[in-house]
Amino acid sequence: MTLAEFNWESAFTPGAMVGHLSYMLLVLSMIMRTMTKLRIIAVSAGVTSMAYGLFWLNDPVTVFWEFVFVSVNLIQLLILTYENRSAKHSEEEAVIVNTMVKGLDRRHARTVLRLGTWKEADPGSILIEEGQMVPNLMLLTRGAVQVERDGRIIGVCGEGDFLGEISFLNGVGATANVTVANQVRYFAFERQRLKSALERDPELRTAVEASINRNLAAKLVKTSHAVMEKMHALKSVDRGLPPPDTEADGSSAPKQASG
Numbered sequence: 001m002t003l004a005e006f007n008w009e010s011a012f013t014p015g016a017m018v019g020h021l022s023y024m025l026l027v028l029s030m031i032m033r034t035m036t037k038l039r040i041i042a043v044s045a046g047v048t049s050m051a052y053g054l055f056w057l058n059d060p061v062t063v064f065w066e067f068v069f070v071s072v073n074l075i076q077l078l079i080l081t082y083e084n085r086s087a088k089h090s091e092e093e094a095v096i097v098n099t100m101v102k103g104l105d106r107r108h109a110r111t112v113l114r115l116g117t118w119k120e121a122d123p124g125s126i127l128i129e130e131g132q133m134v135p136n137l138m139l140l141t142r143g144a145v146q147v148e149r150d151g152r153i154i155g156v157c158g159e160g161d162f163l164g165e166i167s168f169l170n171g172v173g174a175t176a177n178v179t180v181a182n183q184v185r186y187f188a189f190e191r192q193r194l195k196s197a198l199e200r201d202p203e204l205r206t207a208v209e210a211s212i213n214r215n216l217a218a219k220l221v222k223t224s225h226a227v228m229e230k231m232h233a234l235k236s237v238d239r240g241l242p243p244p245d246t247e248a249d250g251s252s253a254p255k256q257a258s259g
Contacts, residue, residue, distance in 0.1 A: 015056035022049035033203055035105045039077040046070035080105060089113075092141040096187050099139060099160050100211045101204065108204050115197055116187040121180045127163060128178035133171075134164035136188040143184030148177045155219060156181070165212045167191065
């Protein structure tokens with residue numbers, strides 16, 4: 001079709017609509033956030049464009065290169081599928097993957113696991129000091145730590161919780177002390193190295209920052225509940241009633257801790 005033959009009616013013939021569909025699918029593939037979805041839609045776009053070139057344009061060049069395009073994406077899709085099924089993680093590695101990059105391709109899991117190092121700490125060890133810049137973003141995979149401010153315990157963190165996230169996100173000193181309550185094992189990310197990796201991969205950055213924000217929100221909720229329980233206990237004592245976690249005979253009834 002020459003430029004002189006172009007008109008709005010010709011732009012919306014059945015053949016033209018197939019051509020439009022192929023480009024729409026190609027654009028859609030570019031906005032996918034996971035590589036698997038991108039490849040699947042890219043293959044669909046290539047097949048549609050190949051049909052357009054074969055049945056409407058009668059253009060062997062278009063058909064040939066669309067065939068190459070589809071073949072390359074199919075091969076990459078098969079590689080991704082194989083890697084996703086063959087990759088196995090230990091229980092502790094699964095904590096990292098499910099916390100930080102759940103739902104993303106395995107390549108992101110491999111990237112995250114390459115960026116950090118495993119570390120352990122004994123009870124009584126101080127992992128973070130209030131006011132100090134924390135050099136590492138830490139993710140606990142085993143054990144528990146106490147979060148203290150002004151000599152008072154204000155929270156407890158365990159498996160799947162981040163430590164040092166305030167310094168990582170905002171570049172400021174820690175807002176509390178963190179002391180190991182029992183033997184812990186954690187995965188440590190050097191702050192600048194992780195930031196550099198996230199800058200190179202926007203999809204990974206979005207996932208990691210979202211996981212940190214979710215964890216921060218969960219900590220705030222737990223802290224809020226603890227404060228409310230303490231206030232309720234104090235009011236009960238003021239009214240001459242036993243605290244909520246004390247039996248009527250005065251014996252202590254510890255609350256059941258959630259896993």
